[in-house]
Amino acid sequence: MIFLNAQLEFPPAESASAEGLLAVGGDLSPERLILAYRSGIFPWFDTDSPILWWSPDPRMVLFPHKIKISKSMRKVLRSGRFRLTQNTCFEKVIDHCSHIKRTGQKGTWITAEMIEAYIELHSQGFAKSYEVWENDQLVGGLYGIDLGHVFCGESMFSTVSNASKFGFIKLAQELEANAYSLIDCQVYNEHLESLGAKEIPRSEFLEFLEAQHQ
Secondary structure (H helix, E strand, O other), X not given: OEEEOOOOOOOOHXXXXXXXXXXXXXXXXXXXXXXXXXXXXXXXXXOOOOOEEEOOOOEEEEOHHHOXXXXXXXXXXXXXXXXXXXXXXXXXXXXXXXHOOOOOOOOOOOOHXXXXXXXXXXXXXXEEEEEEEEOOEEEEEEEEEXXXXXXXXXXXXXXXXXXXXXXXXXXXHHHHHOOOOEEEEEOOOHHHHOOOOEEEOHHHHHHHHHHOOO
16 A cells, blocks of 8 residues: 655555555645546545545546437427536535445545645635536536546536436537547446446556647
């Protein structure tokens, strides 16, 4: 197990355990977080744990042009029921995400420390939110880290049916229009698989990250 110190570096993603755990410790400074995402690494821990850094293999991703839109969702998209905004209330979105009850989880991994760190990343232009509205009420949304040609999704929420799907589909369509390579979904999720996400080898994922810096 690698324990991080004040030095701003990570071990190679390939040295992660079979479960994907790469390192422990360090901090959630903007510099370390951006280095992590650019290296295919992300933090994931709860209030009872130290900071844990992960790089799973395989990696769950969505290629924007492969988004799956069901007939029922096509009707929702055409209906005008929802509207999408970007970066209008980042703090509300991350707060909602932190309170969503998830199957198999006793608490939240979006701790107060994480919220503070991502609000700072948002102020620097790296973390972005997409908000879904119905009749001027915030009913869904998602946030993540924008690396330029890869969007690293962190979490999403929905208080009414189809709101999070609407937001995710709209995100994929926007990213496709702007020639983004993929959306990083991190680990397997049945809901995202139904929308077109799939697992790819970590090595392939790292190649996409490296390509955008060439």
